[in-house]
Amino acid sequence: MKIESLTIRDGALVKEFIFQAGNNLIHSRKNSVGKTTLLRAILYSLGYNIPGTKHFSMDRYEIESNIVADDSQRIKLVRKTPSYLLLTANEKTRTFCLPEQADELHALFYKTGDINILDNILGVFYLDQEKGWTLLNRGVVIGSNHFNVEDFIQGLSGRDCSELKRKKVRLEQELSKYGQISNVTKYKESLEQAGGSILKENPEDELNAQIELQQIELSRVKSELARIDRTLQSNRHLKHFIEEMKLTILTPSGEQVKVTADNVVGLNDSIDYLIAKRKIKSIECNKLLASIEKLQEQKKENETTFFTVESIADAFDEMVQKFPYGYTKVEGIIDSLQKQLKEVRTQITERTKANNIVLNSLYENVTKYAQELRLIDDGSLKLNYLFTSNLKVLSGAILHKTVFAFRLAFILEVKKILGVDLPIILDSPSGKEVDIENVKMMINILKRDFSDHQLIIASIFEYDLPEVNKIEIENRLLE
């Protein structure tokens, strides 16, 4: 794949940069004039999510690139906004929504639909000036673009670890969650040590409980009232019945006395008794109703003033103290998850490594370039070194060259498997601690083994490269 040109449009202002298929040097005599921006603009036009630089925000410009794919197809890519890109090939224009269709778009350039390759390939051919030269096998390429050597090798060798990877993602998410929980439980312990429990009864719960209790009591009183009413009614019926009977009795003295409710012993008392009892219960009932109403008003008031009377920090402390699990328990779970994650990672690595010819080929090329760059004196580099996470032992220049050796080996492998000549885009290959001799060695490898690849270097230095297309930037990119 070759980039033929890049055009940046800012309204009426149009600036075009022409690249050749071979060696290209974006050069300036001083720093911070736009070399890195130009490289990033190329990647942005290819549909990657790329951050701008200090004075150049990608979304302000329309950026167009013209590329030639490895099957000689010419493709025009126009990116007017970060959210979509127009691709024109064979006089047909397609729109790609980004980042949703980024893999679909890149599949056209790189001749593969393998997500593991597509998601990692940028880290193979592009070395950013800030992070690129320290990115050996895992990490950020630029912006949200990552590189992971296991994924990339799995992609190249067609090894499916998707199930294990899903498990790994799940475990990582769990671990992240438990990490937060661990912080909370640690904080909970510190609260307990500081002053015992500060747990307060939630005022709303307390009020609800009181309201509920009073409502139960109210319902009891109401049912008593209903019962009294029934008895009262029954006694009143009797009173009425007696009066209706119009009975007359003859007393021992011979006097005739009409039977009324007043002269039936105890009848009026039984009614007066129930009336008084009813009054007492009514008073109780009214008192309870008033009390419930008051509590409900208080509840309503609390609901509206809760966050003003109680600070968020206090509310948080209260919630933390209610959390039923302790630090030790959570740490136990974290330990177990870490063990599981380690196990899954091992399984992924093993599945990636076992009898993998891609890996052997990569290993051979890395060893070859490492020797040439004088990183090792003999072929003592171990296969596992491709997966190392231990970069601390590598000093500045050695890491710089190791990264370079790895990338070249990856590019060769892509060429071998996909048949794609990736461009090699290097931002400031002459790092701070890399001397002229080392740079010379690196350039020599490029000249010898990668002459079929398009090379785009951004630097303030000149390099001993044949037929260089030099793009000179004087003061700023859009001048």
Next chain:
Amino acid sequence: MATRYANSVLFGFDFQSNAAIVLMLDNMADMETIRIEGEEDIEIGLNDGTYVLAQAKSVVNSSTDFSNVRHNGKKAMESLSDASQKLKAKHLIYVTNSHDPFKDEASKPMFYGKSRVKYSMLPEPTKQIISGWLSEIEKPLNTDKLTVQVLPFETDDEEQRYKVIIEAISDFIGDLQISTDGLRKRLHEVWQMMLDRNGSKSNRDIKLTKKDVVWPLIVFVTGHGQLNRESQYCADLDDGEFDEIQRKYDELIEVTCEQFDIAVKVITDFSERNLKGRNAIELFVNEYCDEYKTEFGLDAVEEPTKSSLTRIILYTILRKRHDINKIKQSLNL
């Protein structure tokens, strides 16, 4: 300012209803009615057709604030004079919570704590203060009928505020020789609600008969919980057995005892047996219990519970009748 006014108004209503309770108890034997906000703040109708008329004046901070007491006193005399023209007054009472109701060193010692002083007993300088006020009234009250009564009534702590009122209730029920747990406070609460329940309404005219105020006392004294506990011994049950019966049959006992057709049969039977003495009820229950086993709708209840329940119901009906009669007689109801 508005809040303080509202509080002092509510405080005034509270004092008025509590003063009414005290005056009602003082006059219970002869009382027929009690009225709040009638011709006078408190108007107690007696059975001889005369009235006890009382003017209630309260001060929120009565132990420290004497700025208005003389103004209050003068207004009270005017009001009592006016009311005594309309109703046949037996006693005219100026009731207040200020222990220096005339802001007067001569009478101040007489009003320490709960006190009641007739006009005739007041020192001369105090009489002169009152006479001065009365001299300005066209038809002044008869000072022979005038009494000044002080009821300590202050603080937001209800226990402390109502202390004197609860004591008055306590003395009253002591004289009746009745006592039940928490009776004083329950009576106070009910009477206060009866006399003050319209405090928030503009028309505060409350008129209660003697029956209205005495029957709650009877209900509390003869209340079913209280009587049942006494009936436990009559039914010869230990605490556990009794509690179990009460838990299961509480409502049944109460309803049965309150049914007049059932109660009248038991009461009549008891009268006919003509049993005498302090243990007459227990004797009746022991002797005739079996005759009532089918009377109380207890067919579904197994023995020995049926027997115990029958005893409890019999005892409760008779004891209640006895207590009702006793209280009615004591209070001339």
